[in-house]
Amino acid sequence: MKIYVPRDAAAKALGADAVAAAIETEARRRALDVTVIRNGSRGMIWLEPLVEVETPAGRMAFGPLCVKDVAELFAAGWLEDHPKALGLTADLPWLRGQTRLTFARVGVIDPLNLADFRAHGGMAGLERAVAMTGAGIVEEVTKSGLRGRGGAGFPTGIKWKTVHDAPGAQKYIVANADEGDSGTFADRMLMEGDPFTLIEGMVIAGLAVGATKGFIYSRSEYPDANVVMTEAIRIARAEGMLGQSVLGSGRAFELELRVGAGAYVCGEETALLNSLEGKRGTVRAKPPLPALQGFMGQPTVVNNVISLATVPVILAKGAEHYAAFGLGRSRGTIPLQIAGNVKHGGLYEIAFGLTLHQIVNEIGGGTASGRPVKAVQVGGPLGAYLAPHQFETPFGYEEYSGQNALIGHAGLTVFDDSADMLKLARFAMEFCAIESCGKCTPCRIGAVRGMETLDRIGRGDAAAIPLLTDLCDTMKAGSLCALGGFTPYPVMSALTHFPDDFAAHAKEAAE
């Protein structure tokens, strides 16, 4: 009997380790032959720990489980009439509605079993890539329409072409796994649930541009992901997926995991490169582009984890297959991360184009508190707050730009009507002040002035509102990177769409 208990950090945070231990203890007590497999999460975080039992009809889901359910479930024979039984996993509406390309194997396979990875379609992309020229791979990725999933949305194939064409004795591939945005956890789930896919994507990128060395820059806040990733790299090396001759092709690729040290700004690609080099994580002015002068001054591809992890399926199924999904210039699928005050939170991969209403109210089921949705912050701490009158905006890069918003890394944080938008605007400035690298003045000083100005507004000084608008213009136009440049998005969207939260304080002060 095979029982799947996720090892994903969200499942662990809700008690999965204790449930797994209880299952093993109970199986031993009953002298049953049970194999516990620690898979990734299926993405239905509200049902974690979600335990699956293999049956002739398919995997049967039970959740959310706690330790005291375990003995009872064994006694009852893990049957579908148990109150915690959810039915066949594959039939759950949350999974049926998705198009899982990047996350096809997450939650399905044992993340550290390379044979399981292959059996579920893994390695097919790399096997095709080793027989192609670098230029051929770049062409395929370009045709797929894949754009940077970290937030900037730059076409991945074009970035790769720049590195491919650049002269350089040593080129590098860097996976940006510094997923610091609140509301996002796709990188973490992928690294914990299907780490070989990221490795496969990085090796393909290396073959494409002629790089033989890669780094994954992860976070110290992700200890569980780092354990899985370290072990996956070791296995990949032992099995010839990495090393002097990738899959016997005669072409080399080596990979190293590096862990940051709690600096949010290192998610910005040039700060990340400085950090990798062992320097302070300050932002570099562009140009030169990292594609030409990146790590150690050499041509470097810096891509988000999800961008790189999407490359294998593009190679395996073809660029046309991937590009057939999506909307406008946003091709393919996007792993939405539905978070915050939401009833059904988790990861939902689907083609671009859903409206926020569909995502939050239909898929997410509205707020967890049961109160009305007031705002949704899309794209992390540098993303705008969208108000209900904008909820018909389809999910796409250009569509969100049109709303003075951004999709970022596709994290969505839901707030109910108890949210104080002035307080959240102040938090955005505070966060920018704490995390600013200090290199450019608009961000370093502007964020502090922003906090002070919002405090004035909070004390009822309405004259400070135009000052805040002006400051945001300066930060947006004058900052070196997205930290200072995008902090105005949450601040100005809060001010624009929820003026009452700012005026209320002025009114109170006047009375």
Added chain:
Amino acid sequence: MLDETAVSARVEDIIAAHLGMEGPLLPILHAVQLEYGHVPQAALPQIAAALMLTRAEVHGVMSFYHDFRTEPAGRHVMKLCRAESCQSVGADRVADHARAQLGVDWHETTADGRVTLEPVFCLGLCACGPAAMVDGRVVGRVDEARLDQLIAEVRR
């Protein structure tokens, strides 16, 4: 007090193990902190000399990152997420409760040296917040009652 000769010998080993890396400074600082719970001041000139940097440069790097400590933390480190997703489900309230119960503010250690309280900005547990991390172990849906349990565990 740490024995300076022993620290020097151990730091030398750590440096030697990382010297072949490209950009070894952060991995070295992480390794030293893993060993001692902080980065002893005495290690800085040694690291600087090995990497052909000035002591000021090493200090500059170390002080840039929130993770590196100049002093040891309490026996247990409790990190509470303060980011937006956790705020949307009551993280501010839980944080106030934690500070009151422990009698410390952010970055401080309880008088008995048992618990250090730290803010963290996102543990990637945004669909099961408020989130916490206690000695590297993740905890989700931390309300006041759950926090009291966690505090009781680390005070034991």
